[in-house]
Amino acid sequence: MKKKLLCMLVVVLSLFMVACGSKGDTKSNDGSKSDGDSTSDSDNVSNDSKDKEITVAGIVFQEDQFMKLLQMGYQAAGKEYDAKVLVSNTNNDQAKEVELINTYTSQKIDGIAISPLNETSSIQALKTANDKGLAIAVCNTALNDSDFIVGGFTSDNYLLGKQTGLVAAEFIKNHYEEGEEVRVAILQFKSQLPDLSTQRSNGFIDQIKDIPGVVVVADQDAWLQDKAVQAAGDIITAQESQGGVDIIWGANDGGTIGSVMAVKNAGKEGEVFVFGTDAAEQQLSMLRNEDNVLQAVTGQDPYMIGYKTMEVLLKDILGEDTGVDRGNSMVVPGIVLDRNDKEGLDEFASELENHK
Structure with missing residues (x-):
């Protein structure tokens, strides 16, 4: 009788140990271990990061047709990359430019594409924004000290x-x-x-x-x-x-x-x-x-300058290859429009229509 009880006790203990072991790690068919839960905390963080909407700013400095086409380029690139683009205008006011950059920095958006007012005086606010985690791309100019920018596009x-x-x-x-x-x-x-x-x-x-x-x-x-x-x-x-x-x-x-x-x-x-x-x-x-x-x-080609500047910004934020060396600005060629070149004027008119 005692011998039978002892055997039963051994069986119960064995089953208990198997149950405890299966509650933790399980083995897949190939013998590798995996956690009991189907998703880990790191998986959740990764998915949240992918689902998070990218928000960037697109800044110009005055109200004219050139700057309007520049903004259109910003917005078109944002749409292409499913990003929210906040467009704004400094209206030739250096203090307003600094205020806008500081505001976007405090809002912790992802980056700024900007046509800055001044090659020198605009740098400090942009550097500060970059130091606080915002990616920066510039257009329509080449900054004197631009190692911190992800890239830019301008004219010669x-x-x-x-x-x-x-x-x-x-x-x-x-x-x-x-x-x-x-x-x-x-x-x-x-x-x-x-x-x-x-x-x-x-x-x-x-x-x-x-x-x-x-x-x-x-x-x-x-x-x-x-x-x-x-x-x-x-x-x-x-x-x-x-x-x-x-x-x-x-x-x-x-x-x-x-x-x-x-x-x-x-x-x-x-x-x-x-x-x-x-x-x-x-x-x-x-x-x-x-x-x-x-x-x-x-x-110039303001639409393309704006589009490419916003595109390089978004690619950097997404961790993609931008195709531009950090700190450098690429030249977007201009086009001569001559009243005696009717064909050239017609081609330009067609391009404008395509951007609407």
Whole structure:
């Protein structure tokens, strides 16, 4: 009897030990161990990370067609990568730029794509944001100290001015007698973005300065359209007694459009000719207009600049290969729009339509 009880006790103890062992680790068919629960804490964290919506900011610095197309590029890339894009405008206010960057930093968003106001003074706020975990990408400029950015896209500003200058040089040679005085006025944005403005201006002037008779009679700042209308109008009036103005070059969107409007306001169609920088629907319309005022512009590709800048930001946040070396800005080529190149104008119009 005792022997039977002892045997039964051994069996019960054995079953108890097997039950305890099966409650912890189990073996798969291939003999490897796995936890009893189907998902681990690390799996849950990974899934949460994948499901989390990416939120980024897309910042521009003024209200014009160029910046609107830049924003459209930001938003298109955000849509492509299923990210929420918060667009904002600093309106040429350095203090507001810092405030926006600080606000986005405190909100702990994932990153910022920005067209900064200044190559130097914008850096500190962006560095601080980066130090606190935000990825930073820049466009429309190259920062002086940019090791912290994931990358960026911009135009070659000297080349933008040069390409328009080459068309202007050909125009001068064909339109004026050799050695005839050709009086040129410049509208730029030195007090806003000195490096960019100077590069564009030098690019343009270098192509025409050695043509006999060419002289620059005015060089002023006026980058917003309404200011440019006033500035160009004042130059036309002031130079009237000195021999007038033959050509006005605008360094940006507002300067170019404002100059065309000033020429028309003064009734100088056919006497004063405008060349410029940046291209959108309004410049396209002016190039097609039979008033013959706007002759050529070199347009950047703001939509593509905005798209690629946001794309490199999002790829970095997602841990993907950006294709851009950290700290570097890639050049997006510009395009020359000449009123005499009807096919080129039509192609540009088609591109604009595709971006709507």
